[in-house]
Amino acid sequence: xxxxxxxxxxxxxxxxxxxxxxxxxxxxxxxxxxxxxxxxxxxxxxxxxxxxxxxxxxxxxxxxxxxxxxxxxxxxxxxxxxxxxxxxxxxxxxxxxxxxxxxxxxxxxxxxxxxxxxxxxxxxxxxxxxxxxxxxxxxxxxxxxxxxxxxxxxxxxxxxxxxxxxxxxxxxxxxxxx
Amino acid sequence: xxxxxxxxxxxxxxxxxxxxxxxxxxxxxxxxxxxxxxxxxxxxxxxxxxxxxxxxxxxxxxxxxxxxxxxxxxxxxxxxxxxxxxxxxxxxxxxxxxxxxxxxxxxxxxxxxxxxxxxxxxxxxxxxxxxxxxxxxxxxxxxxxxxxxxxxxxxxxxxxxxxxxxxxxxxxxxxxxxxxxxxxxxxxxxxxxxxxxxxxxxxxxxxxxxxxxxxxxxxxxxxxxxxxxxxxxxxxxxxxxxxxxxxxxxxxxxxxxxxxxxxxxxxxxxxxxxxxxxxxxxxxxxxxxxxxxxxxxxxxxxxxxxxxxxxxxxxxxxxxxxxxxxxxxxxxxxxxxxxxxxxxxxxxxxxxxxxxxxxxxxxxxxxxxxxxxxxxxxxxxxxxxxxxxxxxxxxxxxxxxxxxxxxxxxxxxxxxxxxxxxxxxxxxxxxxxxxxxxxxxxxxxxxxxxxxxxxxxxxxxxxxxxxxxxxxx
Numbered sequence: 009x010x011x012x013x014x015x016x017x018x019x020x021x022x023x024x025x026x027x028x029x030x031x032x033x034x035x036x037x038x039x040x041x042x043x044x045x046x047x048x049x050x051x052x053x054x055x056x057x058x059x060x061x062x063x064x065x066x067x068x069x070x071x072x073x074x075x076x077x078x079x080x081x082x083x084x085x086x087x088x089x090x091x092x093x094x095x096x097x098x099x100x101x102x103x104x105x106x107x108x109x110x111x112x113x114x115x116x117x118x119x120x121x122x123x124x125x126x127x128x129x130x131x132x133x134x135x136x137x138x139x140x141x142x143x144x145x146x147x148x149x150x151x152x153x154x155x156x157x158x159x160x161x162x163x164x165x166x167x168x169x170x171x172x173x174x175x176x177x178x179x180x181x182x183x184x185x186x
Numbered sequence: 187x188x189x190x191x192x193x194x195x196x197x198x199x200x201x202x203x204x205x206x207x208x209x210x211x212x213x214x215x216x217x218x219x220x221x222x223x224x225x226x227x228x229x230x231x232x233x234x235x236x237x238x239x240x241x242x243x244x245x246x247x248x249x250x251x252x253x254x255x256x257x258x259x260x261x262x263x264x265x266x267x268x269x270x271x272x273x274x275x276x277x278x279x280x281x282x283x284x285x286x287x288x289x290x291x292x293x294x295x296x297x298x299x300x301x302x303x304x305x306x307x308x309x310x311x312x313x314x315x316x317x318x319x320x321x322x323x324x325x326x327x328x329x330x331x332x333x334x335x336x337x338x339x340x341x342x343x344x345x346x347x348x349x350x351x352x353x354x355x356x357x358x359x360x361x362x363x364x365x366x367x368x369x370x371x372x373x374x375x376x377x378x379x380x381x382x383x384x385x386x387x388x389x390x391x392x393x394x395x396x397x398x399x400x401x402x403x404x405x406x407x408x409x410x411x412x413x414x415x416x417x418x419x420x421x422x423x424x425x426x427x428x429x430x431x432x433x434x435x436x437x438x439x440x441x442x443x444x445x446x447x448x449x450x451x452x453x454x455x456x457x458x459x460x461x462x463x464x465x466x467x468x469x470x471x472x473x474x475x476x477x478x479x480x481x482x483x484x485x486x487x488x489x490x491x492x493x494x495x496x497x498x499x500x501x502x503x504x505x506x507x508x509x510x511x512x513x514x515x516x517x518x519x520x521x522x523x524x525x526x527x528x529x530x531x532x533x534x535x536x537x538x539x540x541x542x543x544x545x546x547x548x549x550x551x552x553x554x555x556x557x558x559x560x561x562x563x564x565x566x567x568x569x570x571x572x573x574x575x576x577x578x579x580x581x582x583x584x585x586x587x588x589x590x591x592x593x594x595x596x597x598x599x600x601x602x603x604x605x606x607x608x609x610x611x612x613x614x615x616x617x618x619x620x621x622x623x624x625x626x627x628x629x630x631x632x633x634x635x636x637x638x639x640x641x642x643x644x645x646x647x648x649x650x651x652x653x654x655x656x657x658x659x
Contacts, residue, residue: 021632040397040398040399041397041398042395042396042397042398043396043398043401044204044208044369044373044396044625044628045369045396045401045625045626045628045629046401046402046404046405046625046629047401048629050398050401051398051402054398056398056399056402059402059403059405059406061403061406061407061410062406062409062410065410065414069414079329080341083329083338083341084341084342087336087338088335088336088337088338090340092340092342095342099342102341102342103341103342105344105347105350105351105421105425105428106341106346106347106350108417108421109347109350109351109354109418109421110350110354112354112358112414112415112417112418113350113353113354113357113358115410115414116357116358116361116362116411116414116415117357117361119407119410119411120361120365120407120411123365123403123404123407124392126403127397127399127400127403128393129368129392129393129394129400130392130393131389131390131392132388132389132393133392133393134388134393135393135395137376137395138395140376140377141376142376142395142396143369143372143373143375143376143394143396144204144205144208144373144376144377145203145204145205145208145628186395
């Protein structure tokens, strides 16, 4: 029962978004929407919180900057001070290019890894699909069905999917979470 | 739904549906390679193999196999390095800067241009790496604890900045490209019929489903990566120009170099994108996605960056004269009238005069003319780097050590080999991955598609017959 889903497939993303809004107004918990591209306005309709990925990006970048600055300063002022034509050992302007590059490098690697990790994406990850066409041209509104879900609720879900323009409604019982 | 004015021409022609977009873009991947494809890729792969063999030859016998001498110690190698890095810049410009400026026309070309960036940076990297001579000691560039003191690399040196800039640029471009590809690989995976194909695209798609939360994070990631790639792409060629600008060589020691190099990089990069995409759109039948509007927009950027490059050349000449410094003046007189005059005038003709032809609208919209010009610009930008590097150093401080440099067959073969590597990699990419960002194209279909535009035009006709309103056919 854990991985049982009720799926409604739409061809039109506007109908799908209106449907999701109505379902949530009617106190149905829409579990997910699976779509072939990022549909604008969907986050709002689903009531998703804003992603905090950009905050992690800032943290990774700031960490990279600090590491690079500390390291270069330590090398040139205390570990092995070299005399370059009598110029100051701590020559900050000359550090700027590497500081910038290392900040960008840390932020982008960190953010990408966080994105993959949080979304459970990695090479070779195989997921069972709700429907093959959701990466092509279909938008799937997904309800999760568990022990507490009553038959009444299920029929309400089906009605709402039907009335909002879902072309196909089906129950999927997956071995694992999709 | 956000609608766009009918005055703007559609970006996707042919009344497409989402499914039709998937079909059109996946067709080249799913169909058998044609005879022409196999012949071309065999040729480019042979060229690449020959280049790699000559790289091996260089490593075995040393840099003495090149035409460099005591005076001219940077020749074709650094010329090619800067040329390839410049070509790479278009990809990041298209996908990062145009994303920040919300230019929807980028969607048809961004994926292929990003792939070009990655292959071009690989080609570029080979030159300084093998110019080191003892390539097995390449790790000396990296700051790692060592038994020489430890003695660290010089963090104040533009050459080390370059190591950081190029490797960061490569990594960030790769991440940007691949995270963008993941949803499209998933589409190919879900369409695949054969077991092996399904498996391999399954592995590469990282198990992408298209869940709403994943899309939200994906969008956030793309936006931030674009935001940080924008200063990054400007910094990379700025740092490449520092290799020259921070030296005391007349002709190199100029403050104009960073903006001039960045503009030149975008100029040559767009030319290369046009060269490849004009062929790809024809061969892969993508004329409805890469339209004349796309070509025209790219040509407009070529006019802009070409004009910046042209004014930079003239500013340089003026400043050399105005400085009153005889060595600086000589460096520029020698460029135009010295033994390398042919390179200088080649550069001037290809880069300053020819892009100005794109002020004429019919020429901007002519596929053949654009293709021809893109080749001319690629040659011109190669000449530019050759002029900057070789003519500035071949007559150095003591006239007794003045010399003339010409490349040997080894250098020419390595350059030809990198062209082979670039084309082979691009062709493999075009046959195995969606060359157009499918998910993004579907996203703009309802905004910039044919049907939407016609509906918008009909709408405006019925409601407002304002004087001066533009008719769209």
